Amino acid sequence: MKKNTIPVLVHEPHMIKDAVKLVGSYPTVPLTVDCVIFGFEENELKVLVIKSDLDVFRDKFSLLGDIVKDNEELDDAAYRVLKERTGMNDVFLDQVRAFGHPNRHPGGRVITVVYCSLLNINHHELKIHDNELNWHNVATLKEMAFDHKAIVDACYAWLQKRIQEHPLGFNLLPEKFSLRELQNLYEAILGVSLDRRNFRKKFASMDLLIDIDEMEQDVPHRPGKLYKFNYEKYEKSKKKWIGIDF
Amino acid sequence: MKKNTIPVLVHEPHMIKDAVKLVGSYPTVPLTVDCVIFGFEENELKVLVIKSDLDVFRDKFSLLGDIVKDNEELDDAAYRVLKERTGMNDVFLDQVRAFGHPNRHPGGRVITVVYCSLLNINHHELKIHDNELNWHNVATLKEMAFDHKAIVDACYAWLQKRIQEHPLGFNLLPEKFSLRELQNLYEAILGVSLDRRNFRKKFASMDLLIDIDEMEQDVPHRPGKLYKFNYEKYEKSKKKWIGIDF
């Protein structure tokens, strides 16, 4: 989870008073965060949704979100939503962007800052199994409450792009995974099929997978080797790639 | 400028009332937009800054921003700031993300949604020449008011990445430009030097530059050919590139 560093400011009291007065004159709007929480199960990309609690959107799915509290960091608010709903810590979370169409909420203007999260569905149990919280296949998601479908679409596009350039995808898998699982993940998210030999060769050449010398268990066929992603090495060797292509 | 399409909702009045009541119970915060407006001049990437009007930040530069008005689209607010300050229409503008650290403004919490804009410095004259509005070299920008330095840094990183994958850069150049100007632009933004022959070959192979059969004027050396970017062709042939690399 990224944090911005903010310079500590030391100022004269009267200067602060002016600034406070200025901000006091600003109009204000309600602010929320919404989390697009992706998971991967049965070779399908899923997103965590809940039945809307608003009558206007009865039977429609909505994203998990909440208001941002006073003096709460945006990132922290998103993280709080995530934790409350999934019970998980240390989950990948990144801001995508803000959505602020004046009519996006039927109750009046609400700005929402959207976060995308990736987690391993099997590493947690949803806190509330009965309250209509569920994993929905992203590909078959239709209408949603508010502008949440547009938000999911934006996050899905974000993910498709992001997963090709950064090692995010591993957050959706168990810590130990086989190359087949990894390939299935990429194929599902990108919506393409990839050549198995070339896919493996690609990851082999990156040299960022640790062969942990274990095999898959309980698969109904020849078990594959298990790997971990070498985050440490990746962090050290992050390359700044230069190339023009559009 | 991108717009989100929002479904038109038709609902029972009592449902709306519930929603209105709900939103009425939300805490609210002041909301602004800030524009990181990039220009390119004398082979340097510049950003449009203004002396802060807050005493606490006396002599520090700040970005151009404003509050978001009631029922104003975020994009529109950013566009309004841009137009008020530069007098220009049809300028490239894209949201980068929201910044919301509780202490980012000394006057109290203010959320800002940050936009990045690219324009041709020579296509406009700043509306107000005297009010300390000026183009500052991005590379030498030091301290700024608020968290604006962090915002500029984020936008600069955004631009560096973006310019390699999308034809944004042309917004910083005159409509007709030489290959040298284009290369200088890439070199300045990416902070690298590129091989001239390979650079030209790259753009030639994309086949997205229109040779308009004109030459540079008033250059103190052999003039180069002028080109336009073929936006029409680009839009038709946008490729969805698949490749894993990190």
Place this chain on the structure above:
DNA sequence: TAAATAATGTGTAAAATTTACACATTATTG
């Protein structure tokens, strides 16, 4: 326990792309 199954694991040749690199040409300037 043997055969069928369903996946793993691996290599090579061709094609495409990227990189490195140098010299003749042409307007302008002095």
Place this chain on the structure above:
DNA sequence: CAATAATGTGTAAATTTTACACATTATTTA
């Protein structure tokens, strides 16, 4: 008219990407 400062261009080597097939292995089923 000579000097300058940039334009414009091609090729060979290296690297990366792509296309493609078969032997192996654990499990399941007959």
